[in-house]
Amino acid sequence: MRLAAKLILLFLVGILLIVVVFSIITLQRERQIALEQHQRYAEDLAEIIQQSAMELDSQPAKVRHVRVRRVQLTTSDRSHLPRVPVERLTVTEHITTISMPDEQGTNRLYTYVPLFDSTGPAGEPSPSGSRIEISAPDSSGESHLQNALTTSLLTLVGVSGLSAIVIFVGGIRMVGRPLDRLIAKVGRVSRGDFAGPVELNSNDELGKLGSAVNQMCERLTQQREQLEIETAHRIDALEQLRHADRLRSVGRIAAGIAHEIGTPLNVVSGRAELIASGDLTPQGTRESALAIKTESDRISRTISSLLEFARQRRPHREETNLTQLLSTTIGLLRPLAEKSHAELRLDVPEQAVMAEIDQAQMQQVVTNLINNAVQSDDSGVEVVISLQDRGDKFQLTVTDNGRGMDQDTLSHLFEPFFTTKPVGEGNGLGLAISHGIVSEHGGEITVDSTPGSAPGHGSTFLVTVPKRQMTQGTIRDSA
Structure with a gap:
């Protein structure tokens, strides 16, 4: 509706401009005709009274509203000067008409007719400095202006009435209603309702637009139905994959528990039977009791690690000096590394790196990564622990030159109870726990490894953690 009104208003303004221009041109034309007519009348009158032009010096003539008198262009007597400034008359020798x-x-209207002298060269008449001034009221301009204004107003009223009819018929019925239907249809489409085609019984551009919208809705309906079918299939496939993954995880955890707890229980059971048989010497009984105690501690550690993995608590953040944390942790682990013929080297920036983290949990991550690097090769490895400040994040890197890992090992590295170490040297929960701690801090842990014994082999663990806890507003800003 608004578009139709705007189009009709633009049409009305154009017609109005045309009417105004036509009225101005008509007024100027009629004004020019009036001046030319007055000038012809004045010229005829001047020829008639030219024989008695001398009498006009003493007594100007006046007939109704027309005044006739003789004037001089060069005289000191102001009463004989023309009403119009002399400089506007001296530039021409022809009849001049001026309105003032x-x-x-x-x-x-002042019309000046030049008087001619008969004493010119060869007896020909020549113009003199005298003029006959014929003046009459300039009523033609006002009457013509009134007529032009009246005509313009009538034309404008007619155009306005015609435009009103056009607005109602053409704007509302031919443009406004189809546009309203299209807008309503597009609004339903934006809400996801593609049903109900828009009906426009016209062969113009609006009709073509309506047909295009209907075709678009039909295609969108077909694509949505196809998408719903594909989505349902994908959800079913995803549920099946999740179920299979859950079964695989349960099986791996059960196998890990059976392995980590079953072997020590077998030792405990065998030693207990030996003690119960009474065939052992006191020394043998003591050794069996110590073996039972050792395997029981191993079972206890496995259960504690499993509970820690299953019930990971949320980090208790506090401002921590990461440089000092790494130095303390390496100092505690250095004797164990030396027993495995491993060398620990720390590379940190000169300025302390501060972050809000759970100090105990992050120390556990560093410990697990260093232990994993130390045990990567039996012949002794060099482990480099480096810390880098990345603005709002910090990066912790643990690099070793051990045997490295293949792709199959990397794909299961952070799964619980997955380990490549000999029985009794690891339960496969250290890296899984470390991954959970880093995730709880809003960070990520990645690994890059090159297997083999050639130069450049080894593994690199990269831990990236935000220095400050990310709030909901921070998450939205980063997104």
Whole structure:
């Protein structure tokens, strides 16, 4: 509706401009005709009274509203000067008509007819400095202006009435209603309702637009149905994969528990039977009791690790000096590393790196990564622990030159109870726990490894953690 009104308003303004321009041109044309007519009348009148032009010096003639008198262009007597400034008359020797107000402020037409002398060269008449001034009220301009204004107003009223009819018929019925239907249809489409085609019984651009919208809705309906079918299939497939993954995880955890607990229980059971048989010497009984105690501690550690993995608590953040944390942790682990013929080297920036983290949990991550690097090769490895400040994050890197890992090992590295170490040297929960701690801190842990014994082999663990806890507003800003 608004678009139709705008189009009709633009059409109305164009018609109005045409009417105004036509009225101005008509007014100027009629004004010019009036001046030419007045000038012809004045010229005829001047020829008639030219024989008695001398009498006009003493007594100007006046007939109704027309005044006739003789004037001089070069004289000191102001009463014989023309009403119009002399400089506007000396530039031409032809009849001149000028409109200007008189003493009372009434516009009058002044026509000046030159008088000729018969004493010119070869007896031919020549113009003299005298003129016959014929003046009459300039009523033609006002009457023509009124007529033009009246005509313009009538034309404008007619155009306005016609435009009103066009607005109602053409704007509302031909443009407004189809546009309203299209807008309503597009609104339903934006809400996901593609049903109900828009009906436009016209062969113009709006009709073509309506047909295009209907075709678009049909295609969108077909694509949505196809998408719903594909989504349902994908959800079913995903549920099946999740179920299979859960079964695989349960099986791996059960196998890990059976392995980590079953072997020590077998030792405990065998040693207990030996003690119960009474065939052992006191020394043998003591050794069996110590073996039972050792395997029981191993079972206890496995259960504690499993509970820690299953019930990971949320980090208790506090401002921590990461440089000092790494130095303390390496100092505690250095004797164990030396027993495995491993060398620990720390590379940190000169300026302390501060972050809000759970100090105990992050120390556990560092410990697990260093232990994993130390045990990567039996012949002794070099482990480099480096810390880098990345603005709002910090990066912890643990690099070793051990045997490295293949792709199959990397794909299961952070799964619980997955380990490549000999029985009794690891339960496969250290890296899984470390991965959970880093995730709880809003960070990520990645690994890059090159297997083999050639130069450049080894593994690199990269831990990236935000220095500050990310709030909901921070998450939205980063997104």
